[in-house]
Amino acid sequence: MLQISIEKVCDLIINSLALNATNPFEETDLDTLPDIDEDMEFKVPEDGKQDELKKVIEKLNEEEKVNLVALVWVGRGSFSAEEWEDALEEARDLSPDHIAEYLVGINQLGDFLEEGLAELGYSSEEFETGVR
Numbered sequence: 001m002l003q004i005s006i007e008k009v010c011d012l013i014i015n016s017l018a019l020n021a022t023n024p025f026e027e028t029d030l031d032t033l034p035d036i037d038e039d040m041e042f043k044v045p046e047d048g049k050q051d052e053l054k055k056v057i058e059k060l061n062e063e064e065k066v067n068l069v070a071l072v073w074v075g076r077g078s079f080s081a082e083e084w085e086d087a088l089e090e091a092r093d094l095s096p097d098h099i100a101e102y103l104v105g106i107n108q109l110g111d112f113l114e115e116g117l118a119e120l121g122y123s124s125e126e127f128e129t130g131v132r
Contacts, residue, residue, distance in 0.1 A: 001084065002071070002120060004064040009071065009113055010124045015053050016110030050104045057100035065099040066091040068113070072106060075116030084120065 070087035073079045079087040103109055117124050
């Protein structure tokens with residue numbers, strides 16, 4: 001089912017939640033999340049705080065990146081856990097070169113990843129070390 005280790009996802013959750021704690025942007029409204037479009041330009045804040053998270057995501061292999069996108073979509077409710085394969089298929093249509101930028105641009109990335117794990121029956125709590 002999930003083709004990325006829970007440990008990697010949890011590391012991203014922890015880093016994303018830490019960034020959100022210092023992020024001056026308002027909480028993302030689920031209805032205003034960007035649709036995926038290959039020609040879309042992503043707006044990532046230029047304060048440099050997301051650079052490290054982006055580099056971590058860029059180091060993942062293509063299948064891991066696709067799984068992260070699908071996990072976010074399940075976490076935000078765009079797909080259900082039963083639609084996991086559909087989410088993966090749609091995520092594979094994205095350009096791998098834009099995935100890191102897309103994910104870092106999601107203000108609630110950590111929350112969506114955590115919720116996605118829960119929807120798929122995984123627990124992030126055993127891997128998180130006192131961050132919450």
